[in-house]
Amino acid sequence: MIVLETERLILRHFHLLDVAAMQRIFGDAEVMRFGPGVQTAEWIRNWVQGCLENYYPKWGFGPWAVVEKRRRETIGYCGLFYFPDVARQPEVEIGYRLARAVWGQGYATEAVLAVRDYAFNVLCLQRLIAMIDPQNVPSIRVAEKAGMRYEKDVMFEGYTHPDHVYAMANPAQGVSS
Template identity: 70%
Template sequence: MFILKTERLLLRHFHILDGEAMFRVFGDEEVMRFSEGIQTKEWVQAWLRTCLERYYQTWGFGPYAVVEGRSREVIGYCGLFFFPDVAGQPEVEIGYRLARSAWGQGYATEAARAVRDFAFDTVGLKRLIAIIDPANAASIRVAEKIGMQYEKEVMFEGYTHPDHVYVVAAS
């Protein structure tokens, strides 16, 4: 079942058969450069189970598979993640990550704009954040293109450097 449709993309719930497609994302060193590093196929399967068993059932939202409309290929994810404590308050983050083959085509912005609108218009959220490594210029550009602005710096436990929080409020 597709949750959202844009001009070129379809966004839907993940299913366990998306493992290979998502391993092309999470197993790529360049894609994971601003994150925890590359992940194993087992990690990807566990992540998909978390999407199915926790995100969608607990909060009614989560990360969505980004499907290229013409090829029907899963090219990454874009969605909503609940964080119980970001600098002392609960937040919902919009997150996105695409396969390197999908970079530079505006897909991340297109998907993020659709998820932002879904968060405000359907889920009823009043505010979204994006937690971004300050060196990740491409992710910052996507956030800014969907109306987000820098709010503050945060330091998460176990991290060696602070991340930046970008925010957008429902209009």
């Protein structure tokens, strides 16, 4: 199911045949540097299956497959993740990870802007965050280009240093009709 379309990208629900393409993302140490590290084929299959069985039916959103229109290829994910407790409050995060071969072409920004607008205008979320390793400069840049600003640090269990929370409120909040 197609969720969003931009000039160069389609964002759609994952299906199980995407597992092979996602190997290029979750199986690449450089892509996974700021994250849980390289993942096994079984983990990747469970992750994709989790999108289908847990995320989309339960939340109506989740991580979506990012498809490059030009080459008709799945190049990563971009989407929304629910976190029940970030510094003692529930949050929805914009998350994104793309194959190394396509970095530096503005694809993440293009996908994130579309997901941000969908989250605010269609899902009517009041607020979005991104939790980013302070050394992950490209990701911080993408969050900033989407209008997010540094808000606070958050320390997760098992982490050796805090992530930075970037956040923005729905711009329509407080606008009277």
